[in-house]
Amino acid sequence: MKLLNTKSKGVLLGPLNKNNPITVQVLGICSALAVTAKLEPSLVMGISVIVIMALSNVIISLLRNTIPNRIRIIVQLVVIASLVTIVSEFLKAFAYDVSAQLSVYIGLIITNCILMGRLEAFAMSNRPWESLLDGVGNGIGYAWILVAVGFFRELLGSGSLLGIQIIPEALYEFGYVNNGLMMMPPMALILVACIIWVQRAKNKDLQEEQH
Amino acid sequence: MKFRSFTQNFLNLRFQIFHTMDTNKNSYTFIYAIIMVVVVALMLALVSGALKERQTTNVELDRKKQILSSINIDIKGQDIEALFDKYIPKALIITGKETREESGKAYDMTRPLEDGGIPVYIADIDGQTKYILSAYGAGLWGPIWGYVALNDDKNTVYGTYFAHASETPGLGAEIANKQFQDEFIGKKILNDENKFVSIAIVKPGQQAADRDYVDGISGGTITSKGVEDMIYKSIIAYESFLEQTSQQ
Numbered sequence: 001m002k003l004l005n006t007k008s009k010g011v012l013l014g015p016l017n018k019n020n021p022i023t024v025q026v027l028g029i030c031s032a033l034a035v036t037a038k039l040e041p042s043l044v045m046g047i048s049v050i051v052i053m054a055l056s057n058v059i060i061s062l063l064r065n066t067i068p069n070r071i072r073i074i075v076q077l078v079v080i081a082s083l084v085t086i087v088s089e090f091l092k093a094f095a096y097d098v099s100a101q102l103s104v105y106i107g108l109i110i111t112n113c114i115l116m117g118r119l120e121a122f123a124m125s126n127r128p129w130e131s132l133l134d135g136v137g138n139g140i141g142y143a144w145i146l147v148a149v150g151f152f153r154e155l156l157g158s159g160s161l162l163g164i165q166i167i168p169e170a171l172y173e174f175g176y177v178n179n180g181l182m183m184m185p186p187m188a189l190i191l192v193a194c195i196i197w198v199q200r201a202k203n204k205d206l207q208e209e210q211h
Numbered sequence: 212m213k214f215r216s217f218t219q220n221f222l223n224l225r226f227q228i229f230h231t232m233d234t235n236k237n238s239y240t241f242i243y244a245i246i247m248v249v250v251v252a253l254m255l256a257l258v259s260g261a262l263k264e265r266q267t268t269n270v271e272l273d274r275k276k277q278i279l280s281s282i283n284i285d286i287k288g289q290d291i292e293a294l295f296d297k298y299i300p301k302a303l304i305i306t307g308k309e310t311r312e313e314s315g316k317a318y319d320m321t322r323p324l325e326d327g328g329i330p331v332y333i334a335d336i337d338g339q340t341k342y343i344l345s346a347y348g349a350g351l352w353g354p355i356w357g358y359v360a361l362n363d364d365k366n367t368v369y370g371t372y373f374a375h376a377s378e379t380p381g382l383g384a385e386i387a388n389k390q391f392q393d394e395f396i397g398k399k400i401l402n403d404e405n406k407f408v409s410i411a412i413v414k415p416g417q418q419a420a421d422r423d424y425v426d427g428i429s430g431g432t433i434t435s436k437g438v439e440d441m442i443y444k445s446i447i448a449y450e451s452f453l454e455q456t457s458q459q
Binding site: 037041070071074075089092096097100157158180 | 239248251258270273376380381430
């Protein structure tokens with residue numbers, strides 16, 4: 001028995017590239033700009049989103065036949081907000097240092113459009129297992145963009161990675177200067193745009209037809 | 212496999228119930244919302260109640276870490292409680308009229324203590340006395356706080372610790388860097404006439420004429436200013452305590 005059939009595979013792997021929430025659907029941009037100045041918060045934010053996304057997708061998928069149509073968005077928000085609160089409570093109790101670093105970022109997950117988008121577009125009409133795959137896939141799709149952007153911003157902006165100095169002192173003595181613009185939110189947008197550029201150049205089917 | 216068919220049946224039954232119900236009816240919507248809210252509230256209350264104790268311990272432990280780091284003690288991988296008891300055997304609580312002694316506690320500085328007192332932690336480092344004052348103020352996006360440790364002359368800075376809730380990473384958030392905090396070491400909070408003037412934080416390259424100064428953070432001007440204000444306002448609250456010793 002194969003672990004994943006073709007459809008499931010597409011659901012899981014699609015968001016990593018051709019259906020990426022950030023670069024193709026252009027969702028969740030605000031948090032991608034806000035948390036990527038350093039690599040570490042990008043990583044933890046990515047992991048938190050994967051977990052919360054997978055769980056909320058499964059929960060909504062289990063409830064999908066019972067949810068009253070007119071308050072479905074509210075129900076989705078309640079599920080996301082409770083999960084985010086629980087995750088942040090657990091972090092405070094068992095990983096206090098990480099939670100102190102992430103104070104604002106964890107709360108930001110509630111307003112992340114990717115979560116709402118996936119719940120509404122996928123979990124409301126698919127079974128729990130596919131929804132789990134979709135949640136994990138989209139979470140990873142979001143996380144890898146964050147990590148890539150965070151990697152370049154911290155390396156070029158602070159000369160370090162995960163707080164460890166990478167660019168040697170000697171280079172600074174030759175006149176190398178950290179790029180202050182990298183620390184500003186606009187640079188995150190430009191880096192995301194570069195990723196989109198490369199991605200579209202490689203995937204012809206993402207390009208619009210020329211007339 | 213038997214279990215599986217059981218759950219399958221159960222699920223089918225459940226879906227049948229819901230399919231026969233009209234999920235668009237007003238009454239259904241209201242009842243659904245009410246049940247959902249009650250369940251979620253109960254769940255969150257349970258989680259918060261169950262984790263409360265661990266969280267408070269963590270918060271106090273974290274405060275102790277911060278206090279220890281203001282007197283430049285390497286806390287990596289050490290038992291914080293033991294270190295704290297060793298280096299900071301007591302704390303003075305200064306209220307308007309009197310002072311009383313406490314020990315082994317780290318106080319929440321975001322609000323005054325019950326009797327309106329403010330704590331001074333008295334550290335003992337190899338026989339030398341250091342006074343640790345707490346500071347609390349506002350940065351650009353949210354609160355900032357820290358500890359300033361003074362030598363026993365109650366004038367020279369022995370070490371500092373600053374932290375923030377939500378300053379911009381790479382800019383204002385750099386106040387949490389040891390590099391910035393170490394700039395304060397050796398600076399004096401009194402001027403030549405023994406008047407309290409605090410320590411200025413200036414743009415790198417500039418100077419402050421009337422008092423000791425350190426370089427601020429490029430791109431983090433408002434946070435740097437916030438630190439300066441915080442140090443001034445927080446230390447002035449300790450004035451009676453600081454004067455006390457200069458007379459002795």
